[in-house]
Amino acid sequence: KRHGCGQRLWQIRAKQVVIATGAHERSLVFANNDRPGIMLASAARTYVNKFAARPGKNSVIFTNNDSAYYAADDLLKNGVNIIAIVDTRKEKATIADSLSKKGVEIINSSAVVDVKGSKHVTGVMISKFDPNIDKLNSNEKIRNIDCDLLCVSGGWNPNVNLFSQSRGKLIYKESDDTFVPHKSFQKEISIGACNGTFELYDIENE
Secondary structure, eight states: OOOOOOOOOOOOEEEEEEOOOEEEEOOOTTTTTTSSTTTEEEHHHHHHSSSSSSSOOOOEESSSSTTTHHHHHHHHHHEEEEEEEEEESSEEEEEEEHHTTOOEEEEESEEEEEEEEEESSOOOEEEETTTTEEEEEETTTOOEEEEEEEEEEEEEEEEEHHHTTTTOOOEETTTTEEEEEEOOOEEEEEEEGGGGGOOOOHHHHH
16 A cells, blocks of 8 residues: 655756846836826837837836937837937937937936826927936926826846855845846856846847
8 A cells, every 4th residue: 555645846956047037127217106107118118019008108218328219210110100308317318319300308316206187198398308416406496298108218137036046145236236146056057138248239148
């Protein structure tokens, strides 16, 4: 007669693991940033590219990095009107001029400070912003832009959860304001965005 439940628990250890868990897009902070009609730029990009669904008709994009500009380009190609891109930085993004030629207003050194609308976004309020002192200029006049969609992008955080779970140690990468894998405890290699490398060319040459 057979005794016991007859079940086994197998523990499998790989010789080496490749971690490619990507990154999470950060949001940005401003008054009433939880209103319906506000979403991450990457989420809006997924809606149009993967599901062929437009999340809005007239959009403003609020960002501090280049990736949101590529999201704007994809939204334009899929029938979403991009009224303006509000960028906290003084420098123009690489494709800013290309988008300007398509009718997109590029507003540098500025930030969204509030939105209009209660049950859904009906517009945004914009003020000048000085990145060097990291605060709004209270003397500047507030500008209003009507829209039904606000896409935000505050940069990217590498998804280091699995690396940390395997007892790996992180290090701060000041250029991107992120924590990235540093010292592995187990035999693994982190590649791509989870390792703080966001450009395809750089990933291929890691």
